Amino acid sequence: MLAMTLSPELDRNGAAFAFPVGDLISESLLDRRLRTATRRLLQAREHIFFDGDPKDHIYKVEKGAVCLYKTLPDGRRQIVDFAYPGDLIGLSTLENHVFSAQAIALTRLRCLPAGLLEEMAKNDPRVGVQLYRALSDQLLSAHDLLLTVGQRNATERLAALLMALSRRNDRGGADPARIALPMTRADIADFLSLTIETVSRTFTKLRQGGIIDLAHSSLVVIRDRRALGRLAAGEAERI
Amino acid sequence: MLAMTLSPELDRNGAAFAFPVGDLISESLLDRRLRTATRRLLQAREHIFFDGDPKDHIYKVEKGAVCLYKTLPDGRRQIVDFAYPGDLIGLSTLENHVFSAQAIALTRLRCLPAGLLEEMAKNDPRVGVQLYRALSDQLLSAHDLLLTVGQRNATERLAALLMALSRRNDRGGADPARIALPMTRADIADFLSLTIETVSRTFTKLRQGGIIDLAHSSLVVIRDRRALGRLAAGEAERI
């Protein structure tokens, strides 16, 4: 998930709930089961499930990107997370989904019957840990977004998002200075709790400030990473 | 935790990750261990731990209330949750805490060495489920707050908070129409991402609209629950 944390070094550096390292390298029952699980291919904008739907499966993103969101009755939408390859979607103890999930690009998923989780956790102790870790990552991610949406201004919010995506690239071996945005301006707006117009204006401001370049609307090139980081941390005066 | 959900009926109605019901009634290893765990008594405003501290314990609230928060370098603060009696604090797989925790009233905790969790989960399969459930409740709660902070206006935010507290009272057998607020206006402001002044003005507006009464600044009486609910859901025009 998209942890927009201030402390990149805090990433996945150590587990207090640690099992022997060897176990984490070998494949767990969950991993193995997922490799052969049913695949599902989704076009951009196609839904995986809706808020309130019975939770018969959980999903793992293999390719593409998914947005998880909640809405108010009048249609206002808050994206609570973006799920990228490797992320698990739908973990919870409830019978029904508590948010909607929609592919934002061509996406491939693995589908796992929800009932199997319990069984696998019983047969392989590493599965429980894995699920616990996934959930706690998601909680961290939600708290980070909360800090962003609740306390940062428009520029700082966008900077935080770009820094998070940059770090994700870094971890995944991609160029941390070239950020592909699979999501639309509307998605970014609903994630950062801004309007499309404000997101667009803020991109322009970052570009004019020499902090980023916009190769095109969905490809950002970071020109001044330090400045972007300071903005995200709320340490910059203004731009 | 404080799930500010729109759907009270969605509460703890069923677990997809269900173990036989009997198991949930009997005491798990965790519950038993907690009953004899070290107690810690905190005055209001006293900290349990700070963001980044080594996570040597996890805590269960027995009495009082705790706020969990994150800050930006310049001091802006976002409260990400309030923990009430029964709630577990500090669950995650990381070596260090990822938020700060501060008592907001006279609070009694049970302290459990973090290393014990893993061991207990190994020896009692219900413990893993219990932790998993606690974490997924916290995630739900964070997502709800995200929707509130990101999409609702000041009035709707306060209404959502009051409705959440009212439901909590209801579940706990207390009067759902009389809401004690252990937290200050500043705490409410940092939870809802508003300023103290806006929180205060919004209380006044709700009072003048006949929706609540303020016995005193920390005791709210709900006079029109339906109206409050409609406000929280974003279904009311204005007040």
Next chain:
DNA sequence: CGAGTCGTTGATTCTTTTCAAAGCCCGTGG
């Protein structure tokens, strides 16, 4: 090539913040 979606930019409005000050409550101490 045209329709439609998505993104950018401009002008104006509005909600909330900021700045300022007064009121209230409660504990302390004269």
Next chain:
DNA sequence: CCACGGGCTTTGAAAAGAATCAACGACTCG
């Protein structure tokens, strides 16, 4: 017992940041 002090809360007036309303431009896909 009452005055005093400090923290918390309320209220008011002005300012600011983002939202809204509006229009144009760019790109994509039949």
